[in-house]
Amino acid sequence: MTGRTLVICEKPTAARRIAQALDEGAAPQSFTERGVPYFVARMDGEDFIVVSALGHLFTVAQEGAGWTYPVFSMRWVPTHEADKRFSRTKNFIDVIGRLASGVGGYVSACDYDMEGSLIAYMILLHICGKESLSLSRRIRYSTLTDKDLERAWEEMSDHLDFQLIKAGKARHEVDWLFGINMTRALTLSVKNATGFYRILSIGRVQGPTLKLIRDREVEIKSFVPTPFWVIKVDTMIVGRTYPLEYGKPRLETREEAEGVMSSCKGKNGVVKAIRTTRQEQPPFPPFNLGDLQREAYNKLRYSPRTTLTAAERLYLDALISYPRTSSQRLPPSIDLRQILEGLRRKKEYSELAGMLLSKPRLTPRQGKKDDPAHPAIYPTGGAPGRLSRVESRIFDLICRRFMAALGDPTVRENTDADVDVNGHKFRLRGSRILERGWTAFYEPYVEKREIELPPLTEGQEIPIKRVESIERYTKPRARYNPSSLLKLMEDEAIGTKATRTDIIDTLYKRGYVENREIELTDLGFSIVETLSRYNPEILSVEMTRDLEQDLESIQMGRASAEDVVEEAVKMLRPVLAEFRSKENEIGAEIDDALRRIAQRATALGPCPGCGDGEIRVIRNKKTGKRFAGCSNFFEGTCDVSYPLPQRGSIRAMGKNCPSCGAPIIRVIRRGKRPWELCVNFDCPAKEK
Amino acid sequence: MNWVMDRCRLCEMRRERNSDYCAFHLEAIKNLEEAYEVWRKALQIEWTEFLELASERPETGQWAREAAIYLSMGGREA
Numbered sequence: 092m093t094g095r096t097l098v099i100c101e102k103p104t105a106a107r108r109i110a111q112a113l114d115e116g117a118a119p120q121s122f123t124e125r126g127v128p129y130f131v132a133r134m135d136g137e138d139f140i141v142v143s144a145l146g147h148l149f150t151v152a153q154e155g156a157g158w159t160y161p162v163f164s165m166r167w168v169p170t171h172e173a174d175k176r177f178s179r180t181k182n183f184i185d186v187i188g189r190l191a192s193g194v195g196g197y198v199s200a201c202d203y204d205m206e207g208s209l210i211a212y213m214i215l216l217h218i219c220g221k222e223s224l225s226l227s228r229r230i231r232y233s234t235l236t237d238k239d240l241e242r243a244w245e246e247m248s249d250h251l252d253f254q255l256i257k258a259g260k261a262r263h264e265v266d267w268l269f270g271i272n273m274t275r276a277l278t279l280s281v282k283n284a285t286g287f288y289r290i291l292s293i294g295r296v297q298g299p300t301l302k303l304i305r306d307r308e309v310e311i312k313s314f315v316p317t318p319f320w321v322i323k324v325d326t327m328i329v330g331r332t333y334p335l336e337y338g339k340p341r342l343e344t345r346e347e348a349e350g351v352m353s354s355c356k357g358k359n360g361v362v363k364a365i366r367t368t369r370q371e372q373p374p375f376p377p378f379n380l381g382d383l384q385r386e387a388y389n390k391l392r393y394s395p396r397t398t399l400t401a402a403e404r405l406y407l408d409a410l411i412s413y414p415r416t417s418s419q420r421l422p423p424s425i426d427l428r429q430i431l432e433g434l435r436r437k438k439e440y441s442e443l444a445g446m447l448l449s450k451p452r453l454t455p456r457q458g459k460k461d462d463p464a465h466p467a468i469y470p471t472g473g474a475p476g477r478l479s480r481v482e483s484r485i486f487d488l489i490c491r492r493f494m495a496a497l498g499d500p501t502v503r504e505n506t507d508a509d510v511d512v513n514g515h516k517f518r519l520r521g522s523r524i525l526e527r528g529w530t531a532f533y534e535p536y537v538e539k540r541e542i543e544l545p546p547l548t549e550g551q552e553i554p555i556k557r558v559e560s561i562e563r564y565t566k567p568r569a570r571y572n573p574s575s576l577l578k579l580m581e582d583e584a585i586g587t588k589a590t591r592t593d594i595i596d597t598l599y600k601r602g603y604v605e606n607r608e609i610e611l612t613d614l615g616f617s618i619v620e621t622l623s624r625y626n627p628e629i630l631s632v633e634m635t636r637d638l639e640q641d642l643e644s645i646q647m648g649r650a651s652a653e654d655v656v657e658e659a660v661k662m663l664r665p666v667l668a669e670f671r672s673k674e675n676e677i678g679a680e681i682d683d684a685l686r687r688i689a690q691r692a693t694a695l696g697p698c699p700g701c702g703d704g705e706i707r708v709i710r711n712k713k714t715g716k717r718f719a720g721c722s723n724f725f726e727g728t729c730d731v732s733y734p735l736p737q738r739g740s741i742r743a744m745g746k747n748c749p750s751c752g753a754p755i756i757r758v759i760r761r762g763k764r765p766w767e768l769c770v771n772f773d774c775p776a777k778e779k
Numbered sequence: 780m781n782w783v784m785d786r787c788r789l790c791e792m793r794r795e796r797n798s799d800y801c802a803f804h805l806e807a808i809k810n811l812e813e814a815y816e817v818w819r820k821a822l823q824i825e826w827t828e829f830l831e832l833a834s835e836r837p838e839t840g841q842w843a844r845e846a847a848i849y850l851s852m853g854g855r856e857a
Contacts, residue, residue: 313806345821
């Protein structure tokens, strides 16, 4: 390679780090043109222009005009042409175009995955020209540390990773085909049937995900609990209370439960047998992205999006390896000792890292899942600068999990004693840690479950202190939360590690789901119900999974991208034809649901004045201001009305004021604590 | 088709063929009937008492509660 080389990165921060690693003096020249940063690094007498994209600079768009469906002709266009919100990307295209003129070679230095490879490919193809593709090389790295980047540079491949590029391109095209056609079909069905226009969209993976949420919602809403009883017995040994577990965890009738209770009351227990076992619990493997997101949700209550954003920042700061990985494995090429030396310099890990460094051999616990592109997430050992609270907690989680994976198994001694109370069998269980092993490193995130029992002997009598029969009821399965939904999508093999978080976010943004414990909204419900009735294929997990496998086959070189896109078109054609033939019914049904939703959204509760009317949110046509009034006002039979706060959204709480009977509402304003109040300005309770 | 005739007795959803209820309330009624067998054995109670108790349980789903209240007030079974 002679003369100048253009190095294409995915993000400006990565460009700066790569330029620093390349430059002989670690001080590349830095420039900014029309808001686009770029760097010139000098190495072995050669100039390397390191420039960054801003994510995808090119996207799929419709070939030709017209807002209709089906549409199967597409082309790749600059992102700013397809969507005005991305107007800033035009500057990047122009600046890269100018910098590319006269260069002798190109290097794709975007993140090593499908999206990164595609970003660089599209820049090369559309900005630098087709001939640039044969002059392009690819570096592969998992961390943005100087050492890893220098190694990646030395081991650079002399061609682009065309399998990844083809797979990425096909994925974008297939997603576009599904998204554009289904969105238009849904929107136009309502418009053509009723004249009402509202964008209703659904994507290839969103549909099946929504269906999975809907199935759980139906299960919860039609759930009927059944009663059962549990026997709670406590014993007192050497001044301490220990719970005894009854042989049957659930009793089906009240009579049986009361029988056990009265039989055990006032009696002593007799220890019949004691078993002691030693249990070794190996550490957890290091994190892949899904595991990290789940653990951060379970232990820190961070949403998958928050965790991913924090992890990406840590990666760009060269503090952790590439987070979008499926791997739970650390290959031997990673210098574990060097990382631990780095962590030892940090006060909170100093002692822990020292413990590991004193081991003669470091063998990480390896998980089952692997990723051909990247190892599991691990800290680089770099010293963090100023981190936000979220970033520092995610960093801590990753560091501790990494160290725990290098730890020894935890050794526990479990004691299990059979206790007889007047002919009823109970168990007394205890557990104590003999060797802390890996839990020493993962301490803040380990659930403690130690109950240390006193020495027991067979035949020993133990007094029963409390006998209770507690009536309980079965519960429906929990609603999904962002973390469990992510796991479900992983298990069902829909979406990819890179897209699942975005898909969940999109469901929230479109108003199909709400709340942390994911609840399907009326809108989401009506879309799923209508599609289930008329176009169940669109919601089919199997169809999405099959397509996902086809897309993966492209990456493995087992299928051609053209065939997979063609297959998607073949799948869509009959679905859309069927949709078209039932467009009026579908449109009318969705419109009906939308009207009910709109009506419900304005209903606040029953009118305390006339009794048979409903208090609704009404807008004054002249002033545009809102107030609450009885639905019987227009019949001339009731004139109850109340002023409403003019800012924020209003939600009915489904209850009425105990003082005056008017509906209670919740006012939600951005950045403010939600505010619950009785709509009646003159409510006697307010005077107090 | 008459809008009201077409609707579930308990909500505004379209009713199932040969039934007065939509698919969801029908499913809820089926669950109530199944659960009643367990409640009857456990607590020795009658159908109406069961419906009242079940409708008051916080674990009972919205559709099952609506169906239980409706049936306890003398609504016909599915």
